Amino acid sequence: MYGGVSANFLRGGATTIENAEYGTAAVLKFEKTPIYYLLGRGEASGRWILADGEGIDSYPQLAEFALGGGTDHLVNLLEFPKEAALRGVSLSLTSDLPGGFSDDQLAVVTQLFPALGLACYRIAASKTAADFLAVYTGAKTSARILAGDIQRGKGAAINAAVLLADLRNFTALTEVYQPGEIARFLDEHFELIGRHVEENSGEILKFMGDSVLAIFPTGSEEGEDPRKACTAALASARNLLEANEALNLRRKREGGPDIGVDVVLHLGEVFYGNVGARGRLDFTVIGRAVNEASRLEKLCGELGQHLLMSESFAAACGTACERLGSFELRGVSKRADVFKLAAATL
Structure with missing residues (x-):
C-alpha cells in the first residue's frame, strides 16, 4: 500500500507521520x-x-x-x-x-x-x-499468533456466525479473459467483500479460489451474544451484495462481465486454531458448521437466490425470514431447512 513512511520531528513542534501511498502525489514528491x-x-x-x-x-x-x-x-x-x-x-x-x-x-x-x-x-x-x-x-488472528498460538492442533471450539461468499460462474470467465484480468476481477470483488465484513467486526480467514470464508464470533468479554453476531453477519451480506450490484453496473458500462456473488450465512460451533503440516500451518476454522455452509452455497444457483441462511442463523438473526424448504446436503446426514430474507425485508 505504501512506498514509504516518514516521521518528522520539529523542535518545539509536533511529531508528524506521513504515509506515501503508491500512485499518489506523495510518491512523486519523494522523487x-x-x-x-x-x-x-x-x-x-x-x-x-x-x-x-x-x-x-x-x-x-x-x-x-x-x-x-x-x-x-x-x-x-x-x-x-x-x-x-x-x-x-x-x-x-x-x-x-x-x-x-x-x-x-x-x-x-x-x-x-x-x-x-x-x-x-x-x-x-x-x-x-x-x-x-x-x-x-486478519487482525484478530494475527494477534493470537503473535501472542504464541503457533502450535499445530492448538485452538478452541467457539460459536460463530459463518459467512461464505462465492463468485457465481466465475470459472467460466477463465476461458474468456487473461489471467491478469481475472486477478483484477477477483481483487475488485474481494475488496468490497472484505470492506463490508470488517466494518461489521467480522474477520476474513481465507480466500479459496473465488470464495471467501469469514466469521463473526458470538463470544466477547460481555459473554455470548449469537443475535449480535448474526445481525453483523447479515448486515455484511446485504451491504456487500448491494455493493456488488453497483460494481457490476460500472463494469457493464465499461464492457466487462457481470459477476454475481452468492452468500451463505450459518451459525454453529467451529474449531478455531492451527491445522496443517509440521512446517506449514494454517490458522483457520474447521468443523461441521463450515462444511454445512459450503454445502448450502451449492443451493444458491438451484434456488435462484444470492443469499441463503441456515435454520440456526435465521432463528438468531432477529430478522423476518422465509423458509424455502428442506434439502439434502452432500455428506450431511440430516436434511437442512433453508431460509431467505422475507420479501418485506429485502
Whole structure:
C-alpha cells in the first residue's frame, strides 16, 4: 500500500507521520528530495549548506527548511539486511545555527546515525512483520499468533456466525479473459467483500479460489451474544451484495462481465486454531458448521437466490425470514431447512 513512511520531528513542534501511498502525489514528491538524489547516485550520505543556497532550487523540502531558518542539512542512508522487506532508512538532520553543524557535532552524528539505524531496523522489522501477518491472516488472528498460538492442533471450539461468499460462474470467465484480468476481477470483488465484513467486526480467514470464508464470533468479554453476531453477519451480506450490484453496473458500462456473488450465512460451533503440516500451518476454522455452509452455497444457483441462511442463523438473526424448504446436503446426514430474507425485508 505504501512506498514509504516518514516521521518528522520539529523542535518545539509536533511529531508528524506521513504515509506515501503508491500512485499518489506523495510518491512523486519523494522523487524531488535529497534522499532520492542519493539513491540514484548510489551514495550513502550527503550535506547541503542551506545558508549558501545549496539544494534550495532543486529540492522544495530544502527550500522550506531554509525559509524556516535552516542553515545546514545532513542526510545519511542506511540499508537494511537483504532478508528484510524494507529497503532501509534515511536519517536527516537540519541545523538552524549560524555556520551550521560544527566539526564536533558532525563527529557525534557520525557515531549516532548507525545506532539510530539499528534501532529503526528493529522497530520497522517488528512492525512490518506484524502488519504483514495481519494482512495475510486478519487482525484478530494475527494477534493470537503473535501472542504464541503457533502450535499445530492448538485452538478452541467457539460459536460463530459463518459467512461464505462465492463468485457465481466465475470459472467460466477463465476461458474468456487473461489471467491478469481475472486477478483484477477477483481483487475488485474481494475488496468490497472484505470492506463490508470488517466494518461489521467480522474477520476474513481465507480466500479459496473465488470464495471467501469469514466469521463473526458470538463470544466477547460481555459473554455470548449469537443475535449480535448474526445481525453483523447479515448486515455484511446485504451491504456487500448491494455493493456488488453497483460494481457490476460500472463494469457493464465499461464492457466487462457481470459477476454475481452468492452468500451463505450459518451459525454453529467451529474449531478455531492451527491445522496443517509440521512446517506449514494454517490458522483457520474447521468443523461441521463450515462444511454445512459450503454445502448450502451449492443451493444458491438451484434456488435462484444470492443469499441463503441456515435454520440456526435465521432463528438468531432477529430478522423476518422465509423458509424455502428442506434439502439434502452432500455428506450431511440430516436434511437442512433453508431460509431467505422475507420479501418485506429485502
